[in-house]
Amino acid sequence: MRVQMLQDPSTETFSKQLLGIGDGKVAIDETGCVKLPISAQSLIHKILSLYINHEWLAERAILVAKNIDVDNLNLKIQQLLPGNLVSYKSIDTVCDASEAVNFPTEFFNSMDFPGMPPHNSQLKVGSPITLLRNLNPPRLCTGTRLVIQKLMKNVIEASI
Template sequence: MRLHREGVDEVHAEKIASFNKWLLQIGDGSMYDIPGQEMIRIPPELYRPTGENPMEDIVNEVYPSLLENYRDPAYLKERAILTPKNETIHELNDFLMSMIPGEARTYLSSDSVCKTSINTDNDDLLYPTEFLNSLRFSGIPNHDIQLKAGTPIMLLRNLNQSRGLCNDTRLIVTRLGK
């Protein structure tokens, strides 16, 4: 989607397309150095060595001066951290949220099954609330999500492509609802 927006020059579009191809190859397993093993070669321009606290190191590398700039859309739009596992990104999100000042508000998902099917008598037994709340999927927020005013978030669905509200669009929380 980002390649189709106006104002993207040919060189930048080529870099985005090349990076996109590399990510897709990782996702489909064709990038692995040794078949059957989950090992890939990271291009040198993407690799940064870490110290004792890898989480802090990567945040400092990708978001230098975060506390001074986290409300600046221009600063945020040029940065992102990608991880191969959802659990890692949840840890990173928790770490980043702890760094950003302000009071957090927790929002919860719906914790019931839609009753549109004919056989609804046993749904509560098949899908207990605790089970539904524990599920974690790529592209779907967890059962509980903490937000603070001023924090960056990422849109997970295409809402209005003509206005730039596409999957993976980065936004900033401006205020929290009750």
């Protein structure tokens, strides 16, 4: 794993922490996990204080072991951002009406696949998002990071 050294002292600290983990010099708790010195609350505070700076945000990512942890952290951050939450729900049905008994809507809504949005996406203007489908090949591609500009009933307007 490589950490790019920028003019930011936190990257040097992070690099040293990674080396310590790799060398086995960092203590492991009773569950066998490495406990990093930053808490979720301090991470959220750091993100909220700098989320308007899109250049800073575009150079960072939060790495966690489980998708459920990502979802929980995203929801906490989303709730603390200014503005109203707008909910977008998926529409999940079967094509063959006779199969509706075997696959109820609640079953589809409970499924959570990596790379797919959740059944109930809650968003705010100014939030960063990632494009999941290539809509405009010369300009946009899968994985492009965007910032929400406007939330409408069936459309999300965002800028690169």
